[in-house]
Amino acid sequence: MAISFNTIPQKSYTPLFYAEVDNSAANTTVDDMQALIMGPMLTTGKATAGELTYVSSAEQAAELFGHGSILHRMVTAYRTQDSTGMLYVMPLADPASGVAATKTVTVTGTATAAGTISLYVGYELVQVGVEASEAESDIAGHIAAAINADVDLPVTAQAALGVVTVTSKHKGVIGNDLTINVNLLGAANGQELPAGVSVAVADGTAGTGVPDIEEAFAALKEEPFEFIALPYSDKTSLDAAKAAMTERWAYNMQLYGHVYSVMRAKTSDMLDLGKTQNDPHLTVFAVSEKDPNFGFDRLGAAVGQIAVSVKADPARPFQTLVLTGISAPRVGDRISHTERENLLASGVATFCDTASNTQIERAVTTYVQNAYGASDNSYMNAETLHTLGYIVRFLRTRVTSKYGRHKLADDGTTFGEGQAIVTPSIIKSELIAAYSELMEAGLVENMDAFKKYIVVERNATDPDRLDVLFPPDLINQLRIFAMLVQFRQQY
Numbered sequence: 001m002a003i004s005f006n007t008i009p010q011k012s013y014t015p016l017f018y019a020e021v022d023n024s025a026a027n028t029t030v031d032d033m034q035a036l037i038m039g040p041m042l043t044t045g046k047a048t049a050g051e052l053t054y055v056s057s058a059e060q061a062a063e064l065f066g067h068g069s070i071l072h073r074m075v076t077a078y079r080t081q082d083s084t085g086m087l088y089v090m091p092l093a094d095p096a097s098g099v100a101a102t103k104t105v106t107v108t109g110t111a112t113a114a115g116t117i118s119l120y121v122g123y124e125l126v127q128v129g130v131e132a133s134e135a136e137s138d139i140a141g142h143i144a145a146a147i148n149a150d151v152d153l154p155v156t157a158q159a160a161l162g163v164v165t166v167t168s169k170h171k172g173v174i175g176n177d178l179t180i181n182v183n184l185l186g187a188a189n190g191q192e193l194p195a196g197v198s199v200a201v202a203d204g205t206a207g208t209g210v211p212d213i214e215e216a217f218a219a220l221k222e223e224p225f226e227f228i229a230l231p232y233s234d235k236t237s238l239d240a241a242k243a244a245m246t247e248r249w250a251y252n253m254q255l256y257g258h259v260y261s262v263m264r265a266k267t268s269d270m271l272d273l274g275k276t277q278n279d280p281h282l283t284v285f286a287v288s289e290k291d292p293n294f295g296f297d298r299l300g301a302a303v304g305q306i307a308v309s310v311k312a313d314p315a316r317p318f319q320t321l322v323l324t325g326i327s328a329p330r331v332g333d334r335i336s337h338t339e340r341e342n343l344l345a346s347g348v349a350t351f352c353d354t355a356s357n358t359q360i361e362r363a364v365t366t367y368v369q370n371a372y373g374a375s376d377n378s379y380m381n382a383e384t385l386h387t388l389g390y391i392v393r394f395l396r397t398r399v400t401s402k403y404g405r406h407k408l409a410d411d412g413t414t415f416g417e418g419q420a421i422v423t424p425s426i427i428k429s430e431l432i433a434a435y436s437e438l439m440e441a442g443l444v445e446n447m448d449a450f451k452k453y454i455v456v457e458r459n460a461t462d463p464d465r466l467d468v469l470f471p472p473d474l475i476n477q478l479r480i481f482a483m484l485v486q487f488r489q490q491y
Contacts, residue, residue, distance in 0.1 A: 004420030006405065023401070033226035034086040035307045037074050037300065038216055040170045041091035042066025049093040050219050056087070065091055067151040068169055070231060074300035078229070080325045081304025085311065088225070090216050094171040098209025101175030105143060105164040105182075107136040108198045115194025119143060120181040121153050121166070122294045123327045130194045136162035139197060154178070154294070168207060173234055175207035177264055177295045184292060184330075213237040217244035224255045226310065226389065229303040231296040233263040233284055238277055245281035254396065256389035258382055260306070260363075262287055262299040263348070267339045274347020274368035280379035282366045285349045286340075290333035293326055293358075298351065301326050302360055306382075314386040315443050317477035321360045328353035349382075362479075387443055387474055395470070398434055403427070408464060427466060428456040435472065446473040 007020045045066035047053050055061050061075035071089055078087060105119070110133060117128040117139070128146045130139055137159070144159035147166065155178060157166045168175030180201045183191035193199060210232055217240060230241055241259045248255040263270055264287040273284060285302060287295040301323040309318055328334070335343070340350040340361065347368040352361035363382040370376040379385065407421045415421050432451060438444045455469035 003416075003418030032086060033307070033311050034088060034224065035078070035082070035227040035229070035303065036088050036090060036220070036225040037071065037078060037229045037303070038090045038213070039071040039074055039092060039229075039231050039296065040069065040094050040172065040174065040211065041071050042069040042169060045069060045071075045091070047089075047091045049091050050216070051091070052220065052223065053089050053091065054087070055089050061089070062152070065089070066169075068154045070154060070170060070174060070296050072152070073154060073294065074229060074231065074296050077297045077300030077323075077325060078304035078307075081301055081323070082308045085304075085307050088223075090219065092211040092216055095209030095211055098171030099205060099207055100171045101168045101173075101178050101207030102204030103166045103178055103180050104202050104204050105140070105166060105180060106200045106202065107139045107143070107162045107164070108200075109196045110135045111139070111194045112196035113194060115192070115197075117143065117193060117197070117199060118183050118185070118191040119146070119199075120179075120184045120292055121147065121150075121155060122179055122297065123184075123292045124150070124153065126150060126153075130197065136197075140164050165204065171207065172209040172211070173207050174210075174231055174296070179292050179294065181292050210234055210237055213240040214243070217241065220244075222253070222255060225257045226386070227303050227307045228257055228259045229299050230259050230261045231299055233261045235276065238279070238282060238284075241282060242277065242279045245279070249281060254392070256385075256392070257281070258283065258385050258389075260285070260299060260303050260382075262295040262302075264289060264291070264295045267335065267343065270343060270348050271346045274366045277347070277366040278369060280365050280367040280385060283349045283363050283382045284347075284366060285351060285363075286335060286343050287351075288329065288333055288335045291329045292333070293329065298323065298326055298358070302351075305360065306363065310383075310386045313442065314390045315383055315475045315477070317381075317383060317479065318360045318363045319477075319479070323351075323358045323360070326358045328355065328358045381477070383477060384474060391438060391443065391472060394438065395431070395434060398430070399427075402430070408458070408466065410458065424456045424458055424466060427468070428454060431456065431468070431470060438472070443475055444472045445475055449473060 008018050041047055045064050047064040055075055058076035058079050061072045065071035071091055111130045114132045115130050119126045119128055126146050128142050140159040140162045143164045144157035147157035154169050155166050157164050166180060168178050182199045185191050245259055247253060248257060259282045261284045263284050270286055305321040306318055309316060309321060334353045343350055344362055344364050347364060347366040349363045350361040352359045364380055365382055367379040403422055409421050409423050411423045411425045435450050439447060453471040457467055459465035459467050
């Protein structure tokens, strides 16, 4: 018998007709690309910390993790970009010994005329009405009440003696992302303090403590996630992410994926990030200290846009992807072009803020040098990692679907057509055909070089094993367009 059946026996005596269905040549799918958001939940949420949870909407996130929780806000920002993708959340409890960050809003003076205070928590406007003759204690009480009335804000407020203490709902360093501004848009946009009143914002208590990120990654077990949003950028958390992602990319795990984080700090403090982390599986976006947007809001929106882009085409550059719902800071509050250039060279990703919107500029990874400390740009761009992950999953699907129960023989072996047998040359032809499909999809190039350098051979000591050198030439992204405009007055 030449044909290799999977279930129909070689001999059968009961008449008449037998058929089996084989899908090994029909599978054209690639593993689904799921997104994951890690972050803290509030005790008011119904979810259980440490348990992976599917979330379909911002409303569900509010119920599961608490209104105004960082998870609620990150899911909201994500879903604004990606409304249909598979999104899971790993809720974390605040660090038990953590301290909540605070800021103070101090009101002085008595209003001589009615007016409105335009207070911004993050980039969300909290309008506070003031009546003529109201004193500072009354006004402070109005401010606290207005903040507390918006349950979706990540803070609470308490007023005493003309001072409003605004406290992060979460304990830990993540609360240090708290920003408060007054009349952010200025008088030109109708934002002025009531006559006789002054308002000053100052830093209060710094948040301290982080959850156990190592434990959070361990709780994922072997569930694959292509996009992981991690709002913690302290070294302990990033080191835990690095260790986890190294394991998830290992040959025996093949889970792949990429971690995205965000850091609000002085540019000088971020320039060493690449050297300290040097992780091809980690991208950290820089946020200006003066940016009123919460960094975790930016992160949720960025990962949502990246997820949509990668699922459509993993090799297309992320540049110019607009973060819907994120407002650009004022010109003076943005990271300058020179600073962004230096950040990118140091392994820190950047946004580009324009007059009308905020865009992803370039999602570099923190990998900047090899094991010997020499500069290395091989894993510079996150798109490279997503493309590699796609290619490997594509090949895995192809090989396991078509050749999952085949026998292995040397080239030149004679066997009947239909036999479930492969040889190195058969697999080589299959991989060349797969490469052609990847090239058609715009993910690789240079077929001639690929054919020249691909190697498929039987292992010298294990007769049941094929060893393959698969050398793809990944497609590149148009990053720079350089043009010399050499004009003449007259030819």
